[in-house]
Amino acid sequence: MIVRAIEQLGAGTLYHVRDLGRMAGFLGYTLAGCFKRPFRLGELVRQLRQIGVNSTPLILFIGLFTGMVLGLQGYYTLSKVGMEGTLGMLVSLSLIRELGPVLTALMVTGRAGSAMCAELGIMRNSEQFDALECMAIDPFRYLISPKFLATIIALPILTTMFDLIGIFGGYLSGVVLLGVNPGAYMNGIEVKVLNEDISLGIYKSLAFGLLVVWICTGRGYFVQQIKNAGFGAEGVSRVTTQAVVYTSIAVLLWNYLITAVFI
């Protein structure tokens, strides 16, 4: 009984170490693929549209309502201590430093990351990667690196949009609906939001972009090597779910770590 438990623990540890190694190698090949000629600019633009432009309506919608809720809740809390005038600062700093990068990354994971994972998983199962390799076409340069670059470029832009529309949402609920002084709201943003806050948000969104595209494409690429995932369509669906869960956890953990380091 005990021996069996130790065996299982060992086997599980070995599997995860191997999996991490595979994923590290995958990241290395993906980075190398970004610099291999011929560059696939057309594919990069197509991926930017897919991951960035097509995610914009969702990001704007979520950003607006997040800002509005922050405005309402912030007003409720601040009014208890008579500090409604600092609502602009509260909304903008919360969005720029924390909520913008995290929520944007989670939305992009759900919308584009899952799609990338499923696409690559299906390609793996139908031997399309083998076909590319047999034609001496590097699948990383051809398929994965454009997705990687597009996600890393798109995420900071989407995050900035999220922040801006969120601040506008906070203005709507705080100033227009609840009557906070508009000058105080804008002044709080202008005076209290520093370059470091904006930089932190951008660093976070870059790091999250890397996590989203790395985990989602990596899981799809290795769909047949993932333990207990099953085969065929079921395997792809399970691995896609796993990719979304792992990415979400990784984003939240990294968010805490980055905040702890920079605060």
Place this chain on the structure above:
Amino acid sequence: MKPAIRFVDVVKKFGDQVVLDHVNVEFLAGKTTVIAGGSGQGKSVSLKLILGLMAPDSGQILVDGCDVGKLSRKELDQVRAKFGVLFQGSALLDSMTVWENVALPLRERTKIKDEELISRVEGALAQFDLTGHGDKFPAQLSGGMKKRVGLARATMLKPDIVLFDEPTTGLDPQITMDIYRLFFRTQKEFGFTSIIVSHDIPKVFNLADQVVILNDGTMTVFEHPEDIQHSEDPNIMEFVEQTMGDVYSSSEELE
């Protein structure tokens, strides 16, 4: 005759299962070799080993004298450039049209001008009876058409060696014959070395210059397909009984 591909003492295992057990075999240049054997005997694994998609546990796989297991990625790509592969499920890129799939090797591996690319792709589509289907996506094609597109893509760069993984699986008898006729015509025209892995034993033996029977991890080579029926090896006799009977299609069917 010079071998295009040699297996030297190749061993491949999956866990406890030994798929290839110290296999030594030569695939002759410019000839057609059929690899036959029951399910799970390692036929497709043999193709993946040749292509360097898998590595053997021990032994060497020599393609024109190069050991594919020991090549760098760049060298492996150079060796792979000699190959055309028709996959079991055709492995067409499903986000691309038929035209784009056929054009892919030319676009990625050559620097030819657009006019020449267009004319070569149109020529290939006509050769494989695909004219008018260039704008379709793989999901809109029948099984036979997918195989034809796969064959067009595999032979686009006039490879030295073409590998066929179960080229007629899942096709009806008429389409199967069409595919074999197309193969026969293409092989005659380009003169490539071909290796066919197939379950479709009686039909495919008409194409073979040599036959390799894969059984219990060993490969037995027969110079002439007819020799198989006269083998006294009990395993081969059992295989013949199960898969061939006395059914042989005539060579004229393929002409």
